[in-house]
Amino acid sequence: MSSSKLLKGSLATIVLRLLEEQEKMYGYEITQKVKQLTAGEFKLTEGALYPTLHKLEAEGYLTTETQQVDGRVRKYYSLTKEGNAEAKAKVSELEDFLVNLQKVLNPKLGLG
Amino acid sequence: MSMNQHDIIGKYLQAIGVMTREFFYEMEDHILSSFENRKDKTQTLQEHIRDEVQPSFGGVKKILSIEKTQMNARRKLIWKRFFQILMSYLLGWPNMIITAGVSGVVYISSLYINNSKLFGISLALWFILVFVFMSRILWYSYQCKTKKKYYKTSQVYSVLGNDMSLFISIPNVVFQLFTLSGGSELLMKWVNSPILTIPGTVLLILFFISSQKLYKEEFRLQIQALN
Numbered sequence: 001m002s003s004s005k006l007l008k009g010s011l012a013t014i015v016l017r018l019l020e021e022q023e024k025m026y027g028y029e030i031t032q033k034v035k036q037l038t039a040g041e042f043k044l045t046e047g048a049l050y051p052t053l054h055k056l057e058a059e060g061y062l063t064t065e066t067q068q069v070d071g072r073v074r075k076y077y078s079l080t081k082e083g084n085a086e087a088k089a090k091v092s093e094l095e096d097f098l099v100n101l102q103k104v105l106n107p108k109l110g111l112g
Numbered sequence: 113m114s115m116n117q118h119d120i121i122g123k124y125l126q127a128i129g130v131m132t133r134e135f136f137y138e139m140e141d142h143i144l145s146s147f148e149n150r151k152d153k154t155q156t157l158q159e160h161i162r163d164e165v166q167p168s169f170g171g172v173k174k175i176l177s178i179e180k181t182q183m184n185a186r187r188k189l190i191w192k193r194f195f196q197i198l199m200s201y202l203l204g205w206p207n208m209i210i211t212a213g214v215s216g217v218v219y220i221s222s223l224y225i226n227n228s229k230l231f232g233i234s235l236a237l238w239f240i241l242v243f244v245f246m247s248r249i250l251w252y253s254y255q256c257k258t259k260k261k262y263y264k265t266s267q268v269y270s271v272l273g274n275d276m277s278l279f280i281s282i283p284n285v286v287f288q289l290f291t292l293s294g295g296s297e298l299l300m301k302w303v304n305s306p307i308l309t310i311p312g313t314v315l316l317i318l319f320f321i322s323s324q325k326l327y328k329e330e331f332r333l334q335i336q337a338l339n
Contacts, residue, residue, distance in 0.1 A: 026141065026145075027138065027141075027142050028141070028142050028145035028146060029145075032149070045168055045169070045170065046142065046165075046168045046169045046170075047168070047169045047170030047174045047175075047178070050138075050169075050178045050182075051178055051181050054178070054181055054182045054185045055181070055185060057185060057189070058184075058185030058186075058188045058189055060192075066137070069141070070113055070144075071113040071118075072113045072118075072137070072140055072141050072144060073137040073140070073141060074141045075134075075137065075138050075141065
């Protein structure tokens with residue numbers, strides 16, 4: 001499985017986590033933040049990001065506001081109250097998964 | 113953003129079939145942000161769109177499918193908000209006042225006109241509302257055209273335009289089904305019965321005022337924010 005497929009599965013968690021850290025972000029900013037944090041290892045495609053943002057918005061986890069920036073309209077996403085709780089739950093779920101995955105991949109470490 | 117850049121992006125998005133204002137603005141900002149941060153500073157905007165932006169979205173089909181997904185997401189939000197408003201009215205004082213008012217009007221007017229006419233009046237109110245919405249939607253599309261916008265409509269108008277046509281069809285289909293199945297007498301009996309006329313009329317009035325509130329929240333706020 002390519003890393004992009006693994007990334008796609010955790011995209012909602014990544015978006016929620018980033019928005020938990022920053023008050024509000026716009027689409028392009030999210031792609032660049034992921035690129036910067038992973039030193040370019042994670043390539044977040046727009047084709048995957050925007051449907052995730054719109055889905056999270058429809059589920060009530062994100063809210064949006066628009067601002068005029070340099071003569072154009074910029075749409076910012078931020079977490080709702082429910083989104084904040086979901087971000088914590090998703091991050092915790094992913095962390096547990098990674099711990100268990102580590103045990104499977106390195107059984108010796110798990111026994112220690 | 114220069115007018116030239118706006119025109120290049122607008123023509124591109126129009127050519128690939130982006131129709132709605134909200135998605136147009138989001139794409140425009142994304143393309144320009146990406147262009148401003150491009151590695152190769154000799155690259156033109158057209159080249160950047162062709163070589164960087166379009167492939168990163170997964171091609172034209174994917175861009176259009178994102179717009180469609182966003183429309184469906186917006187549809188969910190609009191109806192969720194509509195039912196929130198409706199429930200707040202149903203469980204609050206508007207329901208009590210309207211029910212008391214309608215009951216009073218039904219009993220007083222039953223001396224002069226029959227209940228089916230009263231129900232017909234409230235149904236006409238609903239059709240007027242639908243007509244107002246549809247006119248507003250068509251007017252907006254017309255304005256986009258005359259003001260030479262690169263998009264054709266807004267997502268809110270597009271969603272409501274599709275769904276309102278369904279609301280026009282439903283009462284018509286129900287009446288036709290009753291007539292075809294020989295149940296027109298039964299239908300008239302129901303329509304003449306205050307037990308059904310009163311809650312039916314109250315519900316239609318609550319639908320009407322809920323739609324009005326939604327209209328104020330969704331239509332005007334969106335336009336002010338984006339224009």
